[in-house]
Amino acid sequence: MSNLEPNEPHVGVYICHCGGNISDVIDVKRVATELGLHPNVVISREFPFMCSDAGQKLVIEDIRSGKINRVVIAACSPMLHELTFRKTLQRAALNPFLYEHVNIREQASWVHKGDHEGATQKAIRLARAGVEKILLQDELEEIQAKATKHVLVIGGGPAGLKAALNMAARNLRVTLVEKSSRLGGHLHELDTLYPSGESASALLAKLLAQVNESPLITVVVGTTVTAWDGFVGNFTATLSSGATVNAGAVIMATGYDHVIPAGGEYNYGGDPRVTTLPKLIEHLKTSAGKPLVWNGVPVKSVAFIHCVGSRQTEGVHAPQADGKVNDYCSRVCCTAALHSINVLKARQPDLDIYDLYRDIRTYGRGHEAIYEQASKNGVLFFRFTEDAQPEIREHTVVVKDILTWGEEVEIPADLVVLVTGIKQGAVGELIDMMKLPVSSDRFLQEAHPKLRPVEVANNGFFLAGNCQAPMDLVESSAAAGAAASKIAALLSKDYIPLDPYVARIDSEKCTGCEACIPECSYTGALFMNEGTKKAEVNAALCKGCGACVAVCAPRALDLAGWSIAQMEAMVDAMVTEVPA
């Protein structure tokens, strides 16, 4: 039926019902018929589930029969199934980039539920634009970056150690860089670990022994990273020792700092009977089994105050160094405090313990049992609001207790323990150097909290532990394992495949005006070739944002797969009237 030349694009269009998600609103038959009228469209079908085996088989058969050599599927969001269908094309031995995914679910049926005619017309326009785009698509090839099978782990706390061990177990060489003079991080401070109750020192000794035994792990302590260069698969880190490390990927395991209560907060620093949870835990570690003695005085009653340095409110709490308050929850402190309370109670059952909280968040597996145990141990709980902070007086703490209908309660306390939170460590320079994204709470930000929880948007960077968010040991250990397996997958081949949607430059047209250079946000992605005096693109570093294309007057720059010509054709298709 086709009167197209064999070398011309033959497009197959498939309209997915998404099991009613689309077809209940959009007249899919009409969309398929309308698209079939396009001169380059040789096949136009609709099908209940394109992502199903049957749907994919349909595409594969149409390609293999030689009827089509370009594919447009109008279905859900490309976030969901673009990769699925690229692989379908691959299986049919067609270049996977000759595929265009059109979103008529999120962008049409779901948002225009009440307007079936409008949604159908919109679907036709979007699908037409997809056809026009794919007609102008080049046969792009995956960019392949060299994969250096060596990983840099920054930070030698438990997360860093676990990550290094996990990667060594996958035969990857690891350099573990630790700023301080010893490995172990905050694990040195801890006494027993919740929820298992095992000894932190024993666990650390075990981890260190494993790291020492591994021939693949090189440990460098007392050292920082001073300079950073390169891209995924081929980073170069310069260390403070002067040495350089060549790495295919990097794991950030830089950990956290304890929040130190602001000057005078709860009389901290002024009253020797006011301390912090980390200090109490250190004391517990060095006084195993003994009754609690503070500054030489036996303690009969202890009051714990939660949320110090966490969940802060502007106007109530003093801001941190950067002028912002810590409005996030540090998550681990509730359980840590209750665990310490249970340790104290086990040593000294007659010790009176009072727990002043805003909300108890014993969220993790086994954590609630720790709260339950503290309750059983006779701990008295009091609840306060952020605008009525407890007040420290001589040997007492006074609080307006919500649990007593807001009445003022006077609590005897020989020792007040401030349950301090967790904050981002002093890694500002490192973050600036590596240009890593930081969330509003100053922690490093993952690419997607659910779909890519240990990856940074910057290719080749991974997160393990508290540099990302407050986590307990169970969680940082899991994050370290996840990051390690992500890296193992990334470095499993000799090269790292990257999307070809990057800027490309036509040297003939480039006038060397340099207007594009300052527009580029990615170091090394776009640069001037000193010899030719023309701009050049490093495809491994380019993110395909298009900022350079927009300023290029001679139109020497263009984006592969998203070219200006494609955009124009799509716009023309979208504004063409659809017959009613």
Added chain:
Amino acid sequence: MAIQINPKLLPDLMAYGAGDISACFNCGNCTAVCALSESGASFPRRMIRMGQLGAKKELLSAAEPWLCYACGECSQTCPRAAEPAEYMASLRRFQIAHLDPTGMGRLWFKVPAFALLVSLALIGVFGAFMISVKGSKVFPEWLFSNIVAYEAIHHVGMIVGAVLVVLLLMSFITLVRRSGILPLLKGRNPLGALLWLGKEMVTMKRHGDCEAKSVKPIPKHKDPRLIHLGIMWGFIGLAIATSLDFLFIYFLGFTVVWPARIIGTIGGLAMLAGVSAAIWRRVADPEAGTRHTRFADGWVLFFLWVLAVTGFWLEVVVTIRVQNIVHDWVLILHAAMAMELVLLFGMTKMAHVIYRPFMLLKYRLEQTAVGNG
């Protein structure tokens, strides 16, 4: 004044019969299910929190324990088995026990062995006294006056009586001060509140309201309100009969048997029936609310039961005029136990006769003050 915390008070409250109220996590089911809780009042939850805190002052001054009639529905609803009903009962004991300035009241409730010993000793003392006065027939040759001068006995009796009055007065002053009722009376005419209280005492209307809203129907023979009305009205009937008898003899010089006898018999029967049902309810089928009955509670019921039975015994004996030494022993037992009940009035459960009406009055004054404001 901020509430003072004392975590060591909880074990003490448990000695008065409270369950493990530290288990309470403040869910509020008890308040939701309670027929007597009112909007804006966290009854019985507020008391539980105060108990957890060991806020002794607040616990002793609270009227809440006396607003509760121990239906036990809160204990059945409690998801943490904190037993609020038992706790409220323990607070009533706790409050009464802390009236007595000698501290014996606390021992009486907390240490059953102490209560038993004191109780037996007093029966012995009063019994011995009854035996050795003139006219006693069991051991006619035993006479106090042979050993001690009659005058001395009389003086000791007067001093004991005076001490008892002083102690009871001190207890009452403690009750008035602790309850904080005086500020509530300032500048107000308490007549309305007193009338309300009178009606409430005669009919026990609130207790009736409580039972009417009960989720579970209460069989009549186990109905605590009917049981209590029986005991209370029986007591009042007996008091009227005794007074009538006394008045007739005093003013007319002879006794008119029948009016006093009829009232006394009906009263005695009502009390016997009530006390028997109350004992049976506790022994045979303890439910939420009566499970933690203390020795000191059982003691009162036991005494009342024995007094009622021996009272009838003597009545019959007097009416048919039989002579037997056994009846004389019964008379001695009856008199000794009655004396002991009166002597210990201020520090046993009997004190509720004053305590509950007093706290109900305080509650009413508070309620109407809020209404006026």
